[in-house]
Amino acid sequence: MAFALSTFLAPAHADTIIDHANGYTLTAAGALQRFTSLGFDDLGRVIAVGSEKDTAARLPDAQHIDAQGKTLLPGLIDAHGHVFELGEIASGVDLFGATSLGGAVRAVAEFSRTHPKNAWIVGYGWNQEVWKLGRFPTAAELDAVVNDRPVLLHRVDAHASWVNTKALEMAGIGKDTPDPAGGKIERDATGKPTGVLVDSAMELVNKVVPLPTPAQARGTLDNALAALAKVGLTSVHDAGIKVAQDDLYRDYADHGKLTTRVYAMIGDTAGDFDELAREGPLKSYANDVYALAAVKLYSDGALGSRGAALLSPYSDMPSTKGLLFYPNAEMLVKMNKAMKAGYQVNIHAIGDAGNRQILDAYAQLIPQYKNVQLRHRIEHAQVVAPEDIPRFKALGIIPSMQPTHATSDQNMAEHRVGPERIKGAYAWRTFLDQGSRIACGSDFPVESPNPFEGLHAAVTRQNNAGVPAGGWYKNQAMTMTEAFRCFTLDAAYAASQENVIGSLEPGKWADFILVDRDIFKVAPEQIGKTVVLQTWMGGKRVYKR
Numbered sequence: 001m002a003f004a005l006s007t008f009l010a011p012a013h014a015d016t017i018i019d020h021a022n023g024y025t026l027t028a029a030g031a032l033q034r035f036t037s038l039g040f041d042d043l044g045r046v047i048a049v050g051s052e053k054d055t056a057a058r059l060p061d062a063q064h065i066d067a068q069g070k071t072l073l074p075g076l077i078d079a080h081g082h083v084f085e086l087g088e089i090a091s092g093v094d095l096f097g098a099t100s101l102g103g104a105v106r107a108v109a110e111f112s113r114t115h116p117k118n119a120w121i122v123g124y125g126w127n128q129e130v131w132k133l134g135r136f137p138t139a140a141e142l143d144a145v146v147n148d149r150p151v152l153l154h155r156v157d158a159h160a161s162w163v164n165t166k167a168l169e170m171a172g173i174g175k176d177t178p179d180p181a182g183g184k185i186e187r188d189a190t191g192k193p194t195g196v197l198v199d200s201a202m203e204l205v206n207k208v209v210p211l212p213t214p215a216q217a218r219g220t221l222d223n224a225l226a227a228l229a230k231v232g233l234t235s236v237h238d239a240g241i242k243v244a245q246d247d248l249y250r251d252y253a254d255h256g257k258l259t260t261r262v263y264a265m266i267g268d269t270a271g272d273f274d275e276l277a278r279e280g281p282l283k284s285y286a287n288d289v290y291a292l293a294a295v296k297l298y299s300d301g302a303l304g305s306r307g308a309a310l311l312s313p314y315s316d317m318p319s320t321k322g323l324l325f326y327p328n329a330e331m332l333v334k335m336n337k338a339m340k341a342g343y344q345v346n347i348h349a350i351g352d353a354g355n356r357q358i359l360d361a362y363a364q365l366i367p368q369y370k371n372v373q374l375r376h377r378i379e380h381a382q383v384v385a386p387e388d389i390p391r392f393k394a395l396g397i398i399p400s401m402q403p404t405h406a407t408s409d410q411n412m413a414e415h416r417v418g419p420e421r422i423k424g425a426y427a428w429r430t431f432l433d434q435g436s437r438i439a440c441g442s443d444f445p446v447e448s449p450n451p452f453e454g455l456h457a458a459v460t461r462q463n464n465a466g467v468p469a470g471g472w473y474k475n476q477a478m479t480m481t482e483a484f485r486c487f488t489l490d491a492a493y494a495a496s497q498e499n500v501i502g503s504l505e506p507g508k509w510a511d512f513i514l515v516d517r518d519i520f521k522v523a524p525e526q527i528g529k530t531v532v533l534q535t536w537m538g539g540k541r542v543y544k545r
């Protein structure tokens, strides 16, 4: 009877084989490998990759799914994004598409009218560069449409906030409020705040915004997960979380609701760090669905708001060199704390002075802690002094870079740093040629989370509209195979997960996608338009078009 009972209890189709696929994966060395059939077991582990005969021999009782010749790829990985912020955008004012100051103000007015119950009007994505304004927008321009409720609008790079007078009042920001360290309150000639807060000054308003309710937080995460599965991301590195988000990730992981893997970084060594780090790095949780093994720190701001720290003045504003968030000694204290607790340390550095500060600190701390195996990272590594680029390789630092930043920033970046320093900016080819592994991402929601737009930017150095013709500093482009590796295996490597995800081989999780075109064969301008048909994570389908 025992035999009959166990037969009865076994699921009808425990194992699955996808046949007739135009499959691509990577070898451990990063070479492309073709296959037509992928087999995985009921736990979601890859058992066999090869021909239909190979997989059938290994999994004789599997259910078969016909891919009908569609292209099958390992699930893509975004090594730097902000998951909750992505989800929040869906519930705020969307200013990513605003092409003028007037258009942005009208969008705020319209949102305010249709959301009378929101205590705060929150929005995302404004960019005064696109508006050709030559200055920041002002509180007065928002007051004209909303003056009874606070308005808080995050700049596209998340390094500046535009607020109305009500928000300034609620935050207690006035003429006498000093600029906080690492931040700036934009002011008029009389010293009166004009409504834009840069870098750490944003916190003055952020801290008076009510926290989301648990139901709102769940809605936000659901929005984000749906958006990620839709574009074929089966893993993302969340660049800075707090206790509430860690709780929610674990809860979703426990209940099988985390449809994209999350490798999270604790946001700073202050605040929630002690609570989150009590048990040390969490390398894997719930079958590698979640991990919390890194700490995110900031060295400087961003180029757009001239908050990135440069070694010499900005080319388009010689009165400033930008800002380091912390003096070297204070930065060392933060990094020391994270390293002492055993975490991978991932530090935002955009300007050449920001990058140098962190490289100097790593050069001191990594030998001291003998922890090069933690694969510490510099996030963005956007403008690096040419003589500092080899130090990434020598110190074992991973440059975590976002191809779409280069193609979105192209004109602005060159204005900011001039024709000479731009040669060490977004310098993917230089990093690859010296043997650095680049972890690619998008910094969503600063850029679209769609990794095919990233792959397109990586190989063409053009934005989605194909600008500029011939590519922007095309000599720094990646090959398609390199870009693919940076969005899969090398992004996994940057989370020490290359043995469980990043390619399709026996023993790894069956994280894969089916797409509508062969990205290795189509014309480069077609790559960014790729449509994801299905997304599978751990052997389960989490999205179908």
Ligand SMILES: [Zn+2]
Pocket: 080, 081, 082, 239, 443
């Ligand atoms: Zn970021």
